[in-house]
Amino acid sequence: MSLSPADLWGRPAAAAGDGRRDTNAAAVFRAVLDHGPIARSGISRLSGLSPAAVSRQYLGLARLGLVRERPELTVGGSVGRPQVPVDIDTEGPLVGGVHIGVPASTYCLLDLRGGVVARGLVDHAAPTSAAVLDAVLGRLPGFLAERAAGRPVLSLGAVIGGWVDPGQGVVVRHTALGMGELPLRALLERGLGLPVHVDNHARAIAKAEILFGRPAARRSVVHLFIGNVVDAAVGIAGVVHQGPRSAAGDIDHLPVGARGVRCGCGRSGCLRAAASDTAVAERAVGEGVVPEPDVRLVVDAAAAGDRRADRLLRERARLVGRAAALLTDVLNPDVVLVTEVSSILNPEYLEVMGAEFAERSHVCDDPARLAGPHAGPAVLPVAGGTPALSALYRSPLQSAPPSSWT
Numbered sequence: 001m002s003l004s005p006a007d008l009w010g011r012p013a014a015a016a017g018d019g020r021r022d023t024n025a026a027a028v029f030r031a032v033l034d035h036g037p038i039a040r041s042g043i044s045r046l047s048g049l050s051p052a053a054v055s056r057q058y059l060g061l062a063r064l065g066l067v068r069e070r071p072e073l074t075v076g077g078s079v080g081r082p083q084v085p086v087d088i089d090t091e092g093p094l095v096g097g098v099h100i101g102v103p104a105s106t107y108c109l110l111d112l113r114g115g116v117v118a119r120g121l122v123d124h125a126a127p128t129s130a131a132v133l134d135a136v137l138g139r140l141p142g143f144l145a146e147r148a149a150g151r152p153v154l155s156l157g158a159v160i161g162g163w164v165d166p167g168q169g170v171v172v173r174h175t176a177l178g179m180g181e182l183p184l185r186a187l188l189e190r191g192l193g194l195p196v197h198v199d200n201h202a203r204a205i206a207k208a209e210i211l212f213g214r215p216a217a218r219r220s221v222v223h224l225f226i227g228n229v230v231d232a233a234v235g236i237a238g239v240v241h242q243g244p245r246s247a248a249g250d251i252d253h254l255p256v257g258a259r260g261v262r263c264g265c266g267r268s269g270c271l272r273a274a275a276s277d278t279a280v281a282e283r284a285v286g287e288g289v290v291p292e293p294d295v296r297l298v299v300d301a302a303a304a305g306d307r308r309a310d311r312l313l314r315e316r317a318r319l320v321g322r323a324a325a326l327l328t329d330v331l332n333p334d335v336v337l338v339t340e341v342s343s344i345l346n347p348e349y350l351e352v353m354g355a356e357f358a359e360r361s362h363v364c365d366d367p368a369r370l371a372g373p374h375a376g377p378a379v380l381p382v383a384g385g386t387p388a389l390s391a392l393y394r395s396p397l398q399s400a401p402p403s404s405w406t
Contacts, residue, residue, distance in 0.1 A: 021057075022397045024049055028057040029066060029396045033113070033211070037070045037085035058086060065092040065152070066112060066396055088112045095392070096144050096156040096194065097384025098136055099201060102127050102176045102228040102278075103294060105136050108381035109147055114212040114389060118147035119381045129179045137191045144192070154399055155195040157204070157388035158188055161229030164200040165246045166387065171198075172245070176228055176278075197387035202231035202249055203240045204383040205339055205373055207390050210238055212382075213374030220333040224251070226320055226340040228295075230272040234331060256322045275319040277341070280312055287312075299342050313342045317349045321356025324370055328361050336370040339379055344372055 027047040032038060035046060044054045061067045068089040090111040098107040101124075108119040120143055122135045144153055162174035169185025188196045199207075202225040209217040221235040232251045234241045241248050251272075253265055258274035273279055277295035284290045289308045290297040301309035317340075324336050336357070343350040354367030375382040392399045 021060075022395050024053060025057045025060055025397050026394060028054055029061055030393055032067055032086055033088055033393065036067075036087035037073050038087075039083035039085055041083060043086075061396060064396065064399070065089055066392075068092070090115060091151075093152045093154050094148055095154050095385045095388040096140070096192075097381060097386070097388065098140065098156070098158050098188075099380040099384040100132060100136060100158065100160040100177075101380070103296070105132065106380045106384060107136070107140055107143055108384055109144065109153070110382065110385035110389065112389065112392070114208060114375070114382050114386065116378050116381050118143070119378075127177060129174075129177050129182065132177055133187065137188070141192060144194075153194065154392065155197060155388040156188060156192060157385045158184060158196055158198045159201040159204040159383050159387060160184070160198075161201050161225070161227065161231055163247055163250070164198060164203075166197070166199045166203075166242070167246065169196065169198045172247075174229070195388075197391050199387040200231060200233070200246070200249060201225055201229075201380075201383050202233040202339075203242070204386045205379060206233040206235045206240050206337065208379075208382050208386040209335070209337055209374060210235055210240070211386070211390065211393065214335055214371070216334040217337070220331070221335040221337055222324070222327050222331055222333040223337040223339065224320060224324055224327070226275055226277070226316075226338065228277045230276050232327065234333070251323065251327075254323050254326060256319045256326075258319055271319065271323050275316045275323075280316050284309060284312055295341060299345060302342065303346070313349055314352050316340075317343065317352035318356045321353040321370070322360050324353065324357045325360035325362075325364075328357070328369075329363050332363050334369075337373060338370060339373050344377055344379065 028043055031043045031046045040054050044051050066089060067086050069084045070087050071084050073085045090113050094109045094117060096109055098105060104121055104123045106121055109117040111117055122139050124132050124135060160171055163172040165172055171179045171182040171184050173180055185196045185198045202223055206221055206223040209221055218238045223233040225231040230252055232249045254271040255269050256271050256274060258269045261274040262268055263270035263273035281293040281295045281298060284298045285293050287308055289301055298309050302313050320338060320340060328336055350372055354370045357370045358365045358367040373379040
């Protein structure tokens with residue numbers, strides 16, 4: 001059964017609450033995310049809210065199904081009445097997510113801690129805008145309805161590479177898929193009947209790290225996404241920078257000194273031309289390593305012991321390490337995050353990146369500062385749902401009520 005906003009909040013849907021109430025609820029919700037299971041007295045100390053205010057906000061969040069008590073974790077023996085710890089409800093509402101990629105798109109359901117509950121993959125035989133959107137919309141409705149298994153789905157996150165404007169819900173430019181000024185949010189909302197939150201995939205992975213990953217990322221993080229599309233994201237004090245019309249993050253032409261690699265811009269040694277999935281896969285085909293230009297085949301060949309494939313991936317790892325060093329010298333972040341398929345599956349390539357990074361950087365000689373995403377092989381589904389989860393943790397009382405996917 002679906003509930004109305006009035007059922008959920010105990011008042012008319014039009015009265016969503018003032019900004020202070022939502023801010024306080026977000027402070028309680030985030031404290032539970034970071035420290036739960038935790039007693040309400042602990043939430044009060046962490047949030048600076050009074051015990052009475054914490055209790056009010058907890059009850060509002062509990063009515064939405066976002067938090068719950070954990071009586072089995074209550075510890076007795078202290079003076080006064082034992083306090084029942086509370087935690088994020090990972091058995092209640094879900095969010096959906098989709099990462100739209102060139103060779104394939106990944107879709108998922110996540111719990112409220114970013115855990116993957118269900119996932120699927122659709123390959124794109126024809127990587128064009130229309131074909132990709134048809135494939136995604138053809139799979140998502142049935143997947144969400146079936147795999148949610150009666151749990152409410154609050155909203156959907158949708159991420160993609162290239163220039164994305166989250167405020168407008170528009171893919172401004174995605175060259176590989178031929179997208180330009182595409183109203184992705186409107187298309188998905190019309191097709192699914194759910195609130196949709198759209199973002200660039202590099203920013204989404206950085207946000208996921210800030211929400212659920214390494215605590216140091218909340219201070220500062222630089223993220224490099226190396227796929228068919230090459231992107232970056234910068235987070236400072238828990239906020240991921242977007243810039244005017246969210247154009248920040250284009251590192252296609254970052255000079256990494258790849259000799260003999262000509263870029264479409266007319267220069268040599270640009271990051272995308274030298275290190276993207278497309279570039280590595282085409283190089284592998286040219287050398288007879290794989291029959292088709294698919295970087296997944298190159299990774300498989302290297303895992304099977306093909307030295308030529310391994311050499312290509314190590315060369316790319318060194319170029320990515322150089323790019324990470326360049327960005328680190330400008331921004332000096334606490335965490336340098338790299339999402340790249342071979343290093344996620346095989347830590348040896350991450351070590352190659354880290355060694356090159358430490359050698360090239362003028363401000364950091366610690367290879368351990370460079371790391372892969374906390375979600376590991378689940379990075380793309382987690383990224384897909386993160387815009388929805390980020391919006392939920394930012395304004396929990398303004399989040400959509402459980403939808404018809406129940």
